[in-house]
Amino acid sequence: MDSRQRDIAVISNGSANAATMDLIAEEPLSIxxxxxxxxxxxxxxxxxxAHVAGFCLAEGIVDTPDDITGLAFCDGEDTNVVTVTLTATRRLNVADHLDRRTYISQTSCGICGKTIVEDLVQSLSPVDDEPPMxxxxxxxxxxxxxxxxxxxVKTRAAHGAAIYDRNFAMLSAAEDVGxxxxxxxxxxxLxxxxxxxxxxxxxxxxxxxYELVQKAARARIPVVLAISRPTALAVQLAEALNMTxxxxxxxxxxxxxxxxQRLIWPN
Structure with missing residues (x-):
C-alpha cells in the first residue's frame, strides 16, 4: 500500500503550526x-x-483463473498498465462483451433501478443456500x-474489505482509496x-x-456486512440473488x- 508525505499548516485557535501528514496515494490504472x-x-x-483479476471476474470477462493465459505489466517498471490475455475459447465467448461500444451506461437517462436489477439477475445466478453462520x-x-x-490508520482515507471462510478464518484483506x-x-x-x-x-x-453486491455475487460470497448502510437498490439486488x-x-x-435466516444467534 502507498502513501505520500506532505507538509501542511495546522490552524488552531488562530495560530498556525507546521506539521507533516501522510496522504493516501491515488494514480490511474489502465486495464x-x-x-x-x-x-x-x-x-x-x-x-x-489481484486488482485486475478481481475486476475482470466482476465484469464477467473471466469465470475461472484458467480463462487467463497472461496477466502482466505492459512495462516491467510501469505498474500503472496491466494487460490481460485470455484463452482463445474465452475470447470468443466474451467478444461482444469486450466491445464496450455496445454498453449502455447504467446512469443514462431511461435506465432505472428496476431495469438494472432485472439485467443483473439475468446475468448472475442466485447464491446457494448453505447452513447458517x-x-x-x-x-x-x-x-x-x-x-x-x-x-x-496512517491516512484516514482508505476503504477496506476483508473476506472470511465458514469458520471465520480471514482469507484475504485489502485497502484502497476506492x-x-x-x-x-x-x-x-483468492x-x-x-x-x-x-x-x-x-x-x-x-x-x-449495488455494484459491490454484484461483485460479491460474481465471487459467490453469500453474506455481506458493512460499517455503513446499503442503498435500497443494493438490498433489492441482494434479495433477488439470495444474499444476506x-x-x-x-x-x-x-x-x-x-x-x-443465514445468520443465527446461539445462546
Whole structure:
C-alpha cells in the first residue's frame, strides 16, 4: 500500500503550526484486454494483478483463473498498465462483451433501478443456500475490520474489505482509496490462488452499493456486512440473488436487510 508525505499548516485557535501528514496515494490504472484498452480506474498503487483479476471476474470477462493465459505489466517498471490475455475459447465467448461500444451506461437517462436489477439477475445466478453462520462471530469480524486497515490508520482515507471462510478464518484483506478497488483486490487474490470457493463472509468499511453486491455475487460470497448502510437498490439486488446484507447499528447491533435466516444467534 502507498502513501505520500506532505507538509501542511495546522490552524488552531488562530495560530498556525507546521506539521507533516501522510496522504493516501491515488494514480490511474489502465486495464487492457488482449492488448486493447478496456478501462481506467483511479486506485491506490499496490496489488495490481489481484486488482485486475478481481475486476475482470466482476465484469464477467473471466469465470475461472484458467480463462487467463497472461496477466502482466505492459512495462516491467510501469505498474500503472496491466494487460490481460485470455484463452482463445474465452475470447470468443466474451467478444461482444469486450466491445464496450455496445454498453449502455447504467446512469443514462431511461435506465432505472428496476431495469438494472432485472439485467443483473439475468446475468448472475442466485447464491446457494448453505447452513447458517454464527451471527455473533460474523459481527465480531466486522468490528475487527480496522485491524486489517493499516493504511487507514496512517491516512484516514482508505476503504477496506476483508473476506472470511465458514469458520471465520480471514482469507484475504485489502485497502484502497476506492471501495470498489479494495473489494476487487481482496477477491482477486483468492481468485488467482484458486481459493475463492472458500469465501463465505465479506466485511466492508463503506456503504453497500449495488455494484459491490454484484461483485460479491460474481465471487459467490453469500453474506455481506458493512460499517455503513446499503442503498435500497443494493438490498433489492441482494434479495433477488439470495444474499444476506447487514450493516452495523447502534451499540454494535447488526441490522439485517434481507435473507436473515443465514445468520443465527446461539445462546
Amino acid at each position: 487492457r484486454v488482449q492488448g486493447a484498452p478496456y478501462a481506467v480506474t483511479m486506485r491506490t498503487p499496490g496489488d495490481e494483478k 454464527d451471527g455473533k462471530r460474523a459481527l465480531e469480524c466486522l468490528l475487527r475490520l480496522s485491524d486489517y486497515q493499516p493504511l487507514r 471501495r470498489h478497488n479494495a473489494l476487487d483486490k481482496a477477491i482477486g487474490r 481468485f488467482l490462488d484458486d481459493r475463492l470457493n472458500r469465501a463465505k463472509l465479506l466485511t466492508l468499511s463503506s456503504r453497500i452499493s 446484507l447487514a450493516s452495523l447499528g447502534k451499540d454494535d447491533s447488526l441490522m439485517i436487510y434481507c435473507t436473515p
